[in-house]
Amino acid sequence: MTLTRRNLLILGAGTYAFTTLAGVPAFANLTDDAIASLTGGAEMGEGAITLTAPEIAENGNTVPVSVDAPGAVEITLYADGNPVPSVATFRFGPLSASSSASTRIRLAGTQNVVAIAKMEDGSFQIAKANVKVTIGGCGG
Amino acid sequence: MISRRDFLQVGMAASAILGGSGFGNWSRLAAQQALSQDQLLEFETFGNVSLIHITDIHGQLKPIYFREPSINIGVGGNTGAVPHVTGAAFRALYGIEDGSPSHYALSSGDFAALARGYGRVGGLDRVATVIKAIRADRPDAILLDGGDTWHGSYTCWKTAGQDMVNVMNALEPDAMTFHWEFTLGSDRVNEIVENLPFAALGQNIFDAEWDEPVDLFPPYKMFDRGGSRIAVIGQAFPYMPIANPGWMFPEYAFGIRDENMAAMVEEVRAKGADCVVVLSHNGFDVDKKMASVVPGIDVILSGHTHDALPEPVVVGETIIIASGSNGKFVSRVDLDIRDGRMMGYRTKLIPIFSDVIAPDPEMTALIDAQRAPYLTEMREVIGRTDSLLYRRGNFNGTWDDLICDALLSERDAEIALSPGVRWGPSLIPGQDITREDIFGVTSMSYGKAYRTEMTGEFLKVVLEDVADNIFNADPYYQQGGDMVRTGGLGYRIDVSKPQGERISNMTLLKTGARIDPAHSYVVAGWASVNEGTEGPQIWDVVERHIARLGTVTVDDNNSVEVVGT
Helix, strand or coil: CCCCHHHHHHHHHHHHHHHHHHCCCCCHHHHHHHHHHHHCCCCEECCCCEEECCCECCCCCCEEEEEECCCEEEEEEEECCCCCCEEEEEECCCCCCCCEEEEEECCCCCEEEEEEEEECCCCEEEEEEEEECCCCCCCC | CCCHHHCECCCEEEEEECCCCCCCHHHHHCCCCECCHHHHHCCCCCCCEEEEEECCCCCCCCCEECCCCCCCCCCHHHCCCCCCCCHHHHHHHHCCCCCCHHHHHHCCCCHHHHHHHHCCECCHHHHHHHHHHHHHHCCCCEEEECCCCCCCCHHHHHCCCHHHHHHHHHHCCCEECCCHHHHHCHHHHHHHHHCCCCEECCCCCEECCCCCECCCCCCEEEEEECCEEEEEEEECCCCHHHHCCHHHCCCEECCCCHHHHHHHHHHHHHCCCCEEEEEECCCHHHHHHHHHHCCCCCEEEECCCCCECCCCEEECCEEEEEECCCCCEEEEEEEEEECCEEEEEEEEEEECECCCCCCCHHHHHHHHHHHHHHHHHHHCEEEEECCCECCCCCCCCHHHHHHHHHHHHHCCCCEEEECCCCCCCEECCCCEEEHHHHHHHHCCCCCEEEEEEEEHHHHHHHHHHHHHHHHCCCHHHCCCCCCCEEECEEEEEECCCCCCCCEEEEEECCCCEECCCCCEEEEEEECCCCCCCCCCEHHHHHHHHHHHHCEECCCCCCCEEEECC
């Protein structure tokens, strides 16, 4: 059998995945900069914010992510491997039923999703989750 | 064939009061005497509740040979821990005598010789006998199927899983969870599950669009047994849309979702559960981690990675049971549940020696009825093997070497890729190879054999990606299965390194030249997860190759150099 156009397309899709996987230079610095400007360099606590994301993305184009930080007035999400790391900022007023949010984000490749919560007292909380974007394979 | 009387005792039973476990309990109990069905089933009924676990049957209705792996490398915290102990080291660990029935059932080494002596294993009519015997002891025992049931044989392919559904329904399980079932396509899975006379569980089976639980697959079911309330929570294979073609079941999302597992444990405890059992298709190392992360699970019945362990592994206050694959074993787990908690357990991994355990006649008839319409075509002899043909092992198996050879020669390729799945029975030297045998190692709903070109650079990315799915130090990033098998391509792998640094020395075996990252190579493979893959079915490719060879001999394969273990 010769190489069909369809096979080429499949190959093309795979090659694209490869490019994105390998092409993850450190956008992490951009994230560090953004976090520093958000927090003013303040020390961040851990444990009061819960970040839920899949360990391995089923589809890197639409990865479900949720955050929950009781008492937070603001939660900001970053994807540290994306060319533009800032994803979203959620603000919670006094009438908010809870300080939690769910969304879907696009990930260019395997990277950390980072959530920063600004608490009522002005302190900050951080949570990270490593989300792997894979070209897929074969299970047992 | 040796007689039943010649078998040694192979009663692999473990019992312990919670917290007091250790290796070697069962072997001390084993007496050196002739083996009989009674001895295989011998069990001092314990506590007030019995669980029966069978998993990863992969469509095997009839007795088969199944060789356990000789290479199963653990990484990170699981280096050198079971189930990553094989062969003689495994026997030493559990005090198993060389040449004993336990050696044959549980470990690799001298497989062909022992197989001639001890015969085939499995067969769901033998499994039925064992289940009936346990139910005679404990009529309200809970029978749980860990999934990978409706897949893996000629008849399963021809009937889209109906043969397995019919036979399993006759065994009357109480609940089931899933993996390869979904490769039948979501329409077919939905159709079967809607009519299933038992619970189809999966706390991690979600709607892909809204990321919400789905009604068809409830997270758990409660059972009031022996004066206690038992919650069984299902955990389907977490990485189905990644390891298998997600386009076949686009409505569903999975994942480990341990935070939801923890919420379900709390929910069932609040509803009065005295004991929490997880029926899991995570794979063993993932289950170990989940037991350490999610509090309040008493028992994990582990599936997916096909490990068979004669004793439970204890993590905190959770016991993890591994019950093998392909119908080769049934686990009996007796629990003492009092005062709202599990106080103790007694377990036994029962090997299904098909010449020792009498088949249940009704079940034999039912199985034969499933096979009858296809018997002539699947029993056709295609060739013969002079070598042991097996699959299990991290890097290659002789069945896969043969499949890769078929791809290289029948598809005129330089390099062949074959998926590192763990299912598929073995054949011993001198056996005929029938069409059914070929389907036993190739049957699937996305088996088309593609032929394409890949650059050396891309081939490395493929190997690195698959290697990280197996050797990532964090079990939550492991998908189970083994390394993709390669034909015509050798390489070196350092399993201790991170992704991108494991694979080196990639060599085109035909010329001995190093793989050039910029050069394109003609690659043949099968089981692509991409939609629209074109080519002949892999079983037709393998059949043509074997028919042409007549008699098959598979030489030793030293093309993968493994370091960092």
